[in-house]
Amino acid sequence: MTTIANPEELPVPAIVLAGGRSSRMGSNKALLPLGGVPMLRHIIDRLSPQVTSVALNAPPGWPESFGLPLVPDTVAGQAGPIAGIAAGLHHALRQDTGTTHILTVPSDSPFFPADLVLRLHAAIKGTDEIVIAVSGGQDHPVFGLWPLSLSADMEMFLRTDERRRLRDFFGRHVTREVDFPFVETPAGPLDPFFNVNTPDDFARAQKFLEHFHA
Numbered sequence: 001m002t003t004i005a006n007p008e009e010l011p012v013p014a015i016v017l018a019g020g021r022s023s024r025m026g027s028n029k030a031l032l033p034l035g036g037v038p039m040l041r042h043i044i045d046r047l048s049p050q051v052t053s054v055a056l057n058a059p060p061g062w063p064e065s066f067g068l069p070l071v072p073d074t075v076a077g078q079a080g081p082i083a084g085i086a087a088g089l090h091h092a093l094r095q096d097t098g099t100t101h102i103l104t105v106p107s108d109s110p111f112f113p114a115d116l117v118l119r120l121h122a123a124i125k126g127t128d129e130i131v132i133a134v135s136g137g138q139d140h141p142v143f144g145l146w147p148l149s150l151s152a153d154m155e156m157f158l159r160t161d162e163r164r165r166l167r168d169f170f171g172r173h174v175t176r177e178v179d180f181p182f183v184e185t186p187a188g189p190l191d192p193f194f195n196v197n198t199p200d201d202f203a204r205a206q207k208f209l210e211h212f213h214a
């Protein structure tokens with residue numbers, strides 16, 4: 001393990017996970033217009049100032065990539081978010097950017113914190129550590145910093161573990177958590193990691209967007 005002297009100075013590339021089925025929504029949720037703008041566009045805009053590059057983890061034939069490089073899963077069969085994270089690590093290693101971690105964010109959480117990367121970064125004490133976001137006592141494993149050094153182990157986990165659950169993968173490595181506060185809005189307290197799964201969630205997101213300027 002290498003100790004990081006000053007985590008804030010580390011450059012972080014990001015990948016947006018959009019390889020899911022949107023089965024609860026019934027149509028590609030990342031591209032639904034939220035306030036007239038595709039949800040994925042909100043996410044890219046929120047992410048871009050925080051990271052050195054953004055890639056999009058989505059299947060071949062994805063209709064709108066917003067000019068981002070498309071990175072498909074390396075294992076077939078929509079094996080869950082961990083397949084997207086593994087694809088992101090694989091992609092970053094090939095890019096050889098000299099970074100120790102990548103950031104992942106999902107494509108269905110448009111209100112995540114503007115200081116997400118800064119705060120996750122500050123929690124890292126070693127280059128082999130995972131850091132994930134927490135709010136209201138709930139962890140959000142798709143919002144995390146992932147060490148490139150874990151790429152091979154994640155790939156193996158993905159190919160051999162039956163359940164392929166992210167939380168099971170954490171047990172194999174040091175995993176830190178960073179807690180983020182709810183945001184007060186006139187529509188009520190907003191979990192910054194509120195994610196859109198169903199048409200009802202989408203209607204709630206539209207309401208929150210009207211009040212959201214953080």
Ligand SMILES: Nc1nc2c(ncn2[C@@H]2O[C@H](COP(=O)(O)OP(=O)(O)OP(=O)(O)O)[C@@H](O)[C@H]2O)c(=O)[nH]1
Binds near residue numbers: 018
């Ligand atoms: N690359 C990849 N990403 C996935 C996969 N499954 C889910 N995700 C992503 O992980 C994030 C959280 O997943 P969910 O909220 O379950 O989204 P989903 O799977 O599209 O939706 P449901 O079908 O309703 O479960 C989203 O950004 C998804 O795009 C997968 O098999 N591969």
Ligand SMILES: [Mg+2]
Binds near residue numbers: 021
């Ligand atoms: Mg799912």
